[in-house]
Amino acid sequence: MSENTQMQYNRLGRAGLKVSELSFGSWVTFGDSIDTGLAKECMQTAAEAGVNFFDNAEVYAGGKSEEIMGQAIEELGWKRNSYVISTKLFWGIEDNINLKNTLNRKYLMQGIDGSLERLGLDFVDLVFCHRPDPDTTLEETVWAMSDIVSSGKALYWGTSEWSAEEIRGAYEIAERHHLHKPYMEQPQYNLLNRTRVEDEYARLYDDIGLGLTTWSPLAGGILTGKYLDGVPEGSRATAKGHSHLAEESTKPETADRVRRVVDMARELDVTPAQLSLAWLLKNPRVSTVITGASSVDQVKDNMGALTAKERLDDEAKAQLDETFS
8 A cells, every 4th residue: 555645644543553644434435335355446446546544333234344444355355554544333233121222331342342353353443432422421431431442452542423522521530530431433524514614623632642643524525516406316315214315405595605615626626525625734733634435536536636735825725714714
């Protein structure tokens, strides 16, 4: 796996680990619309562009996503030290009262073993608490996550879609008991969803050195402009559980903003998707932007965000900031 000179590698918050500014995730693709063969092609294309971080989760396609990614890596013959891989735990895939929608110790200790088995790995680099669990004490969760790291089954742990208060609470418990602290958060972040990353978490970056691996960079495809003339057949907005995309994309205010992205992208000779990704890459708080793709061409198009980043000067970025303020 070669490191591309154009791709930038950022430290994951205060961790020494470096991740590519663009990464590749398997949500709503692997196991749903992508098999091992296509997954292998997409992952290899991403790697050739300099991507070194591949994101996954136990719940994606009910565990099938992890199996496909693991098989693809094995068939590609990648050395384990050449890539960074993650999984996320919370929802569970077993119909068991103690093993779903929870961050209790029993589930977490067994959940990580299941993920490793499906991935065919001895350890993941990153493991996330996929959502907060109000029914389990923060202390129990922090101890369990720290023990997973101590056992060598994960190298770093973090959170996803946790509040600033919950993240700080977990950090302080870990510090008090000399446990492994959370290093990173995986929030939704895009031009249409800015508040949590830019406002709520603002003090955490300097106070505890929080790193970000952000998801949904194109707001479910809204920012590509593909919904401006209605919802295309077969698009994500027509898929089960994603009807909110059609609702959001047809709001007049959203449509007006997206048209501005489309116009600006045309002026910069990039695609709206590349421009939206480039805007994210300009935020120094973001360690890596997780991209998704269901084809090799889509992977290549996403990687074009590196060129768009160079073309997005301060003035143009300020215009986007104001449009989506």
